[in-house]
Amino acid sequence: AQSVTQLDSHVSVSEGTPVLLRCNYSSSYSPSLFWYVQHPNKGLQLLLKYTSAATLVKGINGFEAEFKKSETSFHLTKPSAHMSDAAEYFCVVSVRNSGNTPLVFGKGTRLSVIA
Amino acid sequence: ETGVTQTPRHLVMGMTNKKSLKCEQHLGHNAMYWYKQSAKKPLELMFVYSLEERVENNSVPSRFSPECPNSSHLFLHLHTLQPEDSALYLCASSQGLADTQYFGPGTRLTVL
Numbered sequence: 335a336q337s338v339t340q341l342d343s344h345v346s347v348s349e350g351t352p353v354l355l356r357c358n359y360s361s362s363y364s365p366s367l368f369w370y371v372q373h374p375n376k377g378l379q380l381l382l383k384y385t386s387a388a389t390l391v392k393g394i395n396g397f398e399a400e401f402k403k404s405e406t407s408f409h410l411t412k413p414s415a416h417m418s419d420a421a422e423y424f425c426v427v428s429v430r431n432s433g434n435t436p437l438v439f440g441k442g443t444r445l446s447v448i449a
Numbered sequence: 450e451t452g453v454t455q456t457p458r459h460l461v462m463g464m465t466n467k468k469s470l471k472c473e474q475h476l477g478h479n480a481m482y483w484y485k486q487s488a489k490k491p492l493e494l495m496f497v498y499s500l501e502e503r504v505e506n507n508s509v510p511s512r513f514s515p516e517c518p519n520s521s522h523l524f525l526h527l528h529t530l531q532p533e534d535s536a537l538y539l540c541a542s543s544q545g546l547a548d549t550q551y552f553g554p555g556t557r558l559t560v561l
Contacts, residue, residue, distance in 0.1 A: 436547045
């Protein structure tokens with residue numbers, strides 16, 4: 335069965351410093367992996383998606399993530415945090431032919447950005 | 450914003466009321482989903498519809514009743530809810546199962 339672990343429930347960074355949100359996955363098949371962002375009282379917005387093409391995936395708002403099969407990781411990074419990046423971030427795995435649940439969500443990481 | 454809309458955005462109801470949440474997708478997708486998001490809990494998948502047929506029902510209480518009249522519309526009918534049902538209810542759609550899901554803004558439900 336597939337699963338996702340977001341290693342930090344809360345990350346706090348200063349504005350202008352790098353962001354690292356960590357995600358590890360478990361999957362018996364070749365997974366598709368996603369990062370979604372949710373701003374307060376809003377729905378989830380897709381940041382980026384990995385589907386077995388390039389291992390370094392660039393997303394919106396300057397975010398990117400690298401798929402590392404050997405480490406079963408898909409960490410989200412951004413070189414320089416902006417105040418508007420403060421939100422909840424979800425790592426998600428999808429496995430075709432998985433049978434039941436189409437997507438498996440991590441518990442989320444809340445990113446705080448300090449001025 | 451995405452091509453998925455939800456109405457109403459906020460709803461306050463008593464435990465004896467009957468109400469419905471509506472979701473509409475303008476993306477030509479074939480699959481639609483209802484999720485429940487409670488404070489400090491992971492996102493919970495409630496129902497999945499593919500080509501208007503329900504393909505998953507994750508042990509959701511019968512006081513929640515989904516309806517998918519066509520591939521563009523999804524409803525969640527609510528009756529005799531409990532205060533613990535208060536949450537953000539999110540709708541999503543995708544081209545096919547396991548494809549990228551696009552979310553609506555959610556309905557914030559408060560049950561008094």
